[in-house]
Amino acid sequence: MKRKVVSYFMLLTILTLTLVMVCFGIGMRRYFYQELANGVKNHTEAVPFVWAELGTFTGEDLKRKSNDIIKFYEMEGTNLLLLTRNGDPIQSTTGYLNDHRETIDSEVLSFETVYKVEKGTGQRVMVVYTPLFYHGQTVAVLKYETPLTETDQRIYTLLNWGFFVCLMVASVAFLVSLRLGNSIVLPLKNIILLTKRMAEGNYQEKIEESYPYEAGELVYMLNYMADEITKADRMKSDFISSISHELRTPLTGIKGWVETIKEPDGLTEEEMRFGLRIMEEETERLIRMVESLLDFSRYQSDRMVLDRSPIALDELVEKVSLGLIKKAEKKNIRLIRDLTPVRIEGDWDKLKQVVINVLDNGIKFSEKNSEIVITMTAPKDWVHLVIQDTGIGVKEEHLTYITHSFFKADKRSPGEGLGLAISQRIMALHGGSLSIESEYGKGTSVTMKLPLIKD
Numbered sequence: 001m002k003r004k005v006v007s008y009f010m011l012l013t014i015l016t017l018t019l020v021m022v023c024f025g026i027g028m029r030r031y032f033y034q035e036l037a038n039g040v041k042n043h044t045e046a047v048p049f050v051w052a053e054l055g056t057f058t059g060e061d062l063k064r065k066s067n068d069i070i071k072f073y074e075m076e077g078t079n080l081l082l083l084t085r086n087g088d089p090i091q092s093t094t095g096y097l098n099d100h101r102e103t104i105d106s107e108v109l110s111f112e113t114v115y116k117v118e119k120g121t122g123q124r125v126m127v128v129y130t131p132l133f134y135h136g137q138t139v140a141v142l143k144y145e146t147p148l149t150e151t152d153q154r155i156y157t158l159l160n161w162g163f164f165v166c167l168m169v170a171s172v173a174f175l176v177s178l179r180l181g182n183s184i185v186l187p188l189k190n191i192i193l194l195t196k197r198m199a200e201g202n203y204q205e206k207i208e209e210s211y212p213y214e215a216g217e218l219v220y221m222l223n224y225m226a227d228e229i230t231k232a233d234r235m236k237s238d239f240i241s242s243i244s245h246e247l248r249t250p251l252t253g254i255k256g257w258v259e260t261i262k263e264p265d266g267l268t269e270e271e272m273r274f275g276l277r278i279m280e281e282e283t284e285r286l287i288r289m290v291e292s293l294l295d296f297s298r299y300q301s302d303r304m305v306l307d308r309s310p311i312a313l314d315e316l317v318e319k320v321s322l323g324l325i326k327k328a329e330k331k332n333i334r335l336i337r338d339l340t341p342v343r344i345e346g347d348w349d350k351l352k353q354v355v356i357n358v359l360d361n362g363i364k365f366s367e368k369n370s371e372i373v374i375t376m377t378a379p380k381d382w383v384h385l386v387i388q389d390t391g392i393g394v395k396e397e398h399l400t401y402i403t404h405s406f407f408k409a410d411k412r413s414p415g416e417g418l419g420l421a422i423s424q425r426i427m428a429l430h431g432g433s434l435s436i437e438s439e440y441g442k443g444t445s446v447t448m449k450l451p452l453i454k455d
Contacts, residue, residue, distance in 0.1 A: 009177035017166040032151050037115040040128040040144050047072050066091035081143040109138050124148045187215035250282035306347040314339040320355045328363050334371040342383045350426045357419040358446045366391035388445040394438035
């Protein structure tokens with residue numbers, strides 16, 4: 001992985017630097033060559049007029065003035081050749097003329113200076129063609145030949161410096177790519193090791209190093225996941241321990257009375273009825289526990305189907321509160337109801353299960369001689385059912401997990417820790433929500449939100 005990151009990074013860097021050097025070389029070559037050609041052009045334009053007014057200009061006039069033209073237009077370090085418009089040589093600074101006719105570019109005849117690079121005797125030369133004017137016409141062409149040895153040397157020197165700079169940039173890029181590769185690969189190695197340990201069931205070890213950007217977020221999430229799995233395992237263990245105790249207690253009671261009734265000698269009729277009642281109660285308790293586990297299993301696997309129908313929610317809450325009023329009276333708890341008549345569409349039995357669970361918890365964890373306020377309002381398209389008690393409340397560190405499966409703030413309290421988890425799932429299936437606010441030592445407020453039937 002690290003090798004690939006460095007290779008790709010360096011490949012991109014080298015391609016970029018190569019493109020820069022190519023563009024830099026082409027740009028310098030054009031710049032210096034154009035400067036050389038412009039120098040020739042500026043020289044010819046600076047030369048004063050070399051012949052008097054002649055009227056109609058002829059080829060003979062050009063030949064007669066050729067020595068003066070060469071003398072005035074010659075340029076140090078160059079060879080000058082005077083050509084006619086047709087490219088025939090007339091005079092040169094070397095005195096050497098050949099019979100070869102030059103091909104004159106049409107742009108030169110249109111008053112433009114043109115240059116090209118040719119291979120001379122043992123070296124490269126630049127040939128510059130510039131027009132010679134008379135009365136707004138091109139009457140001759142000046143051909144300058146200048147060696148490019150010095151100019152090319154300057155270009156090569158700058159290219160060498162450019163290559164050196166690119167080499168330095170490539171070295172820095174290599175070091176940066178190594179650092180970048182390490183910043184990517186090292187976190188991944190640690191993450192792979194951590195995930196392997198997680199796969200082996202070890203969730204205690206963490207990655208303590210902090211990494212920037214997404215790698216750091218990934219490490220944080222893995223550590224967080226490990227913590228959550230550890231908490232879930234702990235809750236599962238606590239649940240198994242709790243449910244084992246919860247099952248053992250009624251089964252022990254039932255078994256004890258079964259053994260007692262097997263030998264009824266010495267038992268009065270009242271004791272027999274008492275024993276049967278205990279067995280019935282404990283059996284009902286076992287049935288409720290098993291039903292809770294079955295409900296939880298169905299909700300977890302999304303196999304729960306709602307039997308929806310129009311429901312008067314205020315009537316449902318009224319019936320539930322009346323059913324639990326006896327339990328509340330044993331602790332001298334007053335149930336205060338302020339209900340707004342509303343109708344929703346939902347599953348009567350499932351919503352009843354939610355209200356029973358929340359209200360029963362309120363009674364269970366409320367102090368004696370207190371009160372529980374049940375309020376129902378219907379703002380806009382929603383109904384809000386709030387059950388507020390003044391009980392012991394929930395600690396802040398437990399509030400986040402109170403609706404998690406198998407969680408119990410007090411490990412000694414009866415139950416499986418599934419009631420609120422199942423209730424929240426039922427509310428979600430109805431398109432609503434269940435939220436809990438609590439202050440330890442002052443009480444808890446549970447808000448159930450459900451959509452109203454639209455007219």
